[in-house]
Amino acid sequence: MRQPEAGGEPGGDRGRAAGADHTVDPAAGGEALERELVVGLEDRAALRQPEPGRAGIAVDRGHVPAPRAGRREQPGAAGAEHQQPHEGRPYNGPVTSILGERIAELRADREHGASWMARRAVEALAEIAKEPAGSGEELLGRLVEAGRELADSRPGVGAVAGAVGRLLAATAANVQLEATELQRLVAEEAESLVDGRRRAAASIAIQLRERLEDAVVLTHSASATVREALLLTPPDHVICTASSPQDEGREFAEELRGNGLEVELVEDDEAPARLEWASLLLVGADTVFHDGTLCNKAGTSALAEAAARESVPMVVACEVIKLAPIDAADAPALDAEPFELTPASLVDCVVTEEGTVSPDGIGALVDRTPFLREGYALLSR
DSSP states (O other), rough: OOOHHHHHTTTTTOOOOOOOOOOOOOTTHHHHOOOOOOOGGGGGGOOOOOOOOOOOOOEEEEOOOOOOOSSSSOOOOGGGSSSSOOOOOOOHHHHHHHHHHHHHHHHHHSSHHHHHHHHHHHHHHHHHHHHHHHSSSHHHHHHHHHHHHHHHHHHTTTTHHHHHHHHHHHHHHTTSSSSHHHHHHHHHHHHHHHHHHHHOOOOOOOOHHHHHTEEEEEEOSSOOOHHHHHHOOSSSSSEOOOOOTOOOOOOOOHHHTTTTEEEEEEEGGGGHHHHHSSSSEEEEOSOTTTOOOOEEEETHHHHHHHHTTTOEEEEEEEEEEGGOSSSGGGGGGGEEEEEEEEEEEOOEEETTTTTTEOOHHHHHHHTHHHHHHHHHHHHHO
16 A cells, blocks of 8 residues: 655644634635536436425435445435335426426435535525515415425435525515515525535635645545645645445545645545544535534544544534534434434534534534524424
8 A cells, every 4th residue: 555655744743633713704715716516407317206205404324336426425225216206295387397307406416515416406496486476475485395305305415404494594584575575585595605605615625724734634535625625725645535335535536636636545444544644534524413423424433433543633624504403313314325423522623614613512603503493493394
């Protein structure tokens, strides 16, 4: 196995990272890192029926294989083609087409990360909001029904529920407006959400700068937020896991190499031992719960345990929109999303656009972010 290049001292700087909060300007550095993701008609999944299920953020304890690389999620029994038809209240006309197409796209997608999925869900709600409505209450009811189905389409991805919930919370807070005015507000809020995601990634990347300088970083899966940080501040050496069974880490490693980074690709079963040479374990997140528990790609917990044994700090890069206002124990379990739980005790800190917090500070951050609670309540009714 190839050793890290000179400049990244094996095992150096292994002390546990400080968990102090550091607030930054979320707009700082945004221009340099903004990257628009455009999905054309040729990239859209074929129309399938959405599945029944409960709204909200869920966690699974298992995973199934996929045919090609992507960010995190796996196909298989959970694929759209294996789902039962939706049993909820039907939509008519254009709304049915927009919602059905986007649900099918989200459920079938195995190439993009949570932030992309959240953006596509928000765009769908913005399109649905354009359809005529007799009142603000009628528009809100339509969006809530659609939002629940979108959140159910990928219940293990907290960013989808978070983004949809934020849009619903803003709509509910202004439901007294005339329908046309409320439609305008929904469009503006949706645009703000998309722009905010780019600013969030830029802010997180800036906060990680000091940790990444001269570091030997091991990362798992293919987090878009981690990628932004690594490209902004290239460490001395990056160790990427293959991230089976989807193997998205292979493509991630090639992408980083193409941007001039020194990258080593290792198989998943070899990765825990490689932490002997690392100075930082840096991962993204699908969800971070109110109690600080991390939900991420299967295999994360084994790496976290190995990092703890080697006194290598584990840092999670996570936008606020991925935080859940419930504890992990209260989240419904899934059987088909390739995620697992990593206890808060194994995480040194979580870096968000609102600052760097310790796992036991996540609850306070969630509590002072009203749209997380209000949006989740709308999705859970």
